[in-house]
Amino acid sequence: MHSPVEQFAIKVLFALNLFGFDIQFTNSALFMVLAVLVSATFLFFAMAPAATVPGRMQGLAEMLYEFVSDMVRSNVGSEGRPYFPFVFTLFVFVLFSNLLGLIPYSYTTTSQIIVTFAMAMFIFIGVTLIALFKHGLHFFSFFVPAGAPKVLIPFLVLIEVISYFVRPVSLSVRLFANMLAGHTMLKVFGGLAVMIASAGGVFVAGSILPLVAIIGLTGLEILVAVLQAYVFTILTCMYLNDALHLH
């Protein structure tokens, strides 16, 4: 019997030695490359006709574009336009990583904390740098809550600074934990179905129950995959909004 967390094991597919660096191409890296390739291919071929009246695939691609565009516009405002390509790439990459992971025998890249943390840290550092370049030292007024009693300010600033540093952690943990929990749950129910069925006899009929549960859970997992990509992106937009406008 396979353990339900065995699916998260990293396997080295082949090891490269580039300029003295030990680069190992793992199954996680493979699915990152696949997410990029699949999303790029989808967008390329969907938009290839470039028809005025879009077909089905083009309609899908345009919906995706408008969805992210609306998200940037309503959360960041017009100053957010230069950052739209980044936000769009981020959303599509996370979305395709999540969805590709739902295909049987595939690997969910976003179920690795280091992958989501690297993305979150990149966003965190990038957003902080944008704020520093745009507002200079005025940026640090961000940590001083307006209208607070003077006695409390040092205390509140400390809390604000900590809550600022919490951002990359909560951003990455949210995506990672959702993917990890969902996939583990699917495997637990799958294992249960097999175990009950292997008891033989009347029990085979009983294994239908977890099987039905898996069907429902798969639907839920598709929802979670899209939702978490959305949450990851919208929080990026909100951080970007803070960086551009302070308050």
Added chain:
Amino acid sequence: MAKKDKSGKPAKPASLSMRIRQLEESRKPERHTHNKAALSSSGLAMAGRVTTELVAGLVVGTGIGWALDRWLDTSPLFMVVLFFLGAAAGMMNVWRAVTGRGMAAGFFDEKRQAGQDDPPPDEK
């Protein structure tokens, strides 16, 4: 156009410019002051946000404290203090998420929210 001509006159430039204005207005970036609509649209997303926000606050606070203790050799002073500060920061983030005030710092938002309705100075 041919069809429109049948129903009477072609579209007047005045009505066209009016329509363009209407379209532009509807496409104008709404300067959001709070993300209420954006985030409370999904209860599931909110539930996930609140729990991670609470846990992450604690973990980051305690982690910073632990690192400070290791550096300054004051164990366990900073870890204990920052554990509570981290918990406070986590709760602050939860409060922000639930009230839909975005991630901006600060607690006394009523005044600021009213002031934000005027165009902010940094907007051109």
